[in-house]
Amino acid sequence: MTFSMDSFRLDGKVALVTGGIYGIGFGIAQALSEAGATIVYNSVTEASVAEGAENYKNAGIDAKGYVFDVTDEEAVIKAVKQIEEEVGTIDILVNNAGIIKRTPMLEMSVEDFRQVIDIDLNGPFIMSKAVLPGMIEKGSGKIINICSMMSELGRETVSAYAAAKGGLKMLTKNICSEFGEHNIQCNGIGPGYIATPQTAPLREEGHPFNDFIIAKTPAARWGTVEDLQGSAVFLSSQASDFVNGHILYVDGGILAYIGKQP
Template sequence: MSTTLFDLSGKLALLTGSSRGIGKHLARGMAEAGATVIINGMNPATVASTVAEFESAGLKAIGKPFDVTDSDSINTAVAEIEANTGPIDILVNNAGIQRRTPLLECDDATWEEVMNTNLASVFRVSRAVAKNMVERKQGKIINTCSIQSELGRPTIAPYAASKGGVKMLTKNMCAEWAPHNVQVNGLGPGYFATELTAALVDDAEFSGWLCKRTPAGRWGDVKELIGAAIFLAAPASNFVNGHILYVDGGMSAVV
């Protein structure tokens, strides 16, 4: 049946930055598709709360707080997961931050914080997980890109540069790991209404501009990212590699 193409039953999925926000929605969607999901975040209490919420809904979830910017923390966590829970079949690099500042006022610390969290973490976590995937000749990696992987806006240069980097890192991971049956793709959200964008959603001027700029004429609902993520994690995408799937209501398609 065609439904088996989107079945994640028996799969183990690690999602960074999944204790809240977009990552939490993606984790829940994958768990509902049958996967056991590993919830990650920096705050152990938030991770534990998310795991409890999933378990109360009958979903399979395990908590694993670790710092995605620290190689030692990453390597230890991945080794523990593989030894105690099982092989990681799916990795979603979702952890990220936004720091809004005019470029001329952006200090080194802010630039480096954004690059370390949004870009370097994708390299570090993928390196740790993909080593085992390559040896097993099987794996799925999804890197959270952004509409800002393609488009710039004032005050978000560090973020846009980091997400542009994630796009190209995704393509290079594909170039090296596709021969080992590891599919690496990017998920590129447009503008979605979340707790992190609440101020922009409530800004009538910005929301008006956004709705006019987006062919769909509205903000995205985070649940509308789940299907794309499951597709990239499932057998349905076995011959899709190095692709960035934008879920943006058509924003990147128009001038």
């Protein structure tokens, strides 16, 4: 087959981005929309779904929001069925919803640990399980799990997050292993340190963490949401049909780098 740039197009595809109301999820949704996909997103409250609707409207994107919790299997199954009836079969699932609790391990409650695992690992399992039957029936599908450098590395205060994101890396590989024969590709994106409103306080000039990240990144800067968009379009498109079980780290080179000599 002759290569065509059209293989990156997503026209006629339905993309569900969990938690896609702002930040990385919203940026990925913007890129998928630009490539031609119809965008569906969710959040856990009516208010946050309405916030997302306003963000999409301001970006000129006609997106449809649904209220459900990715950890509630019954609610997820009901919502996926509703999306299939109202919008169409989900062709692309981006498991973006997640939380982090920065707490030293000896101070972290078991309840908090379980909550992080539930949202960051069980949630993608529940979501993937819900959309896979439709993808199998259609004979194609893309699942993108938003992993992390903590899928590979440890760091103080993020034991639950690292455990969840390490598990998500292996869930990605296992979905590939089980469903690749159905022309379903499951890959991950592992963002580096990304400039978002949530990280703004850490990025102030002179902040020790900002200096640490700049020194550890060969690109010598924080990433942007825009840095993730091309990867998301690629992994959602026909151009990646033979890419499966892979984690694409978009980290400015951090994982390749031991750091500067003091």
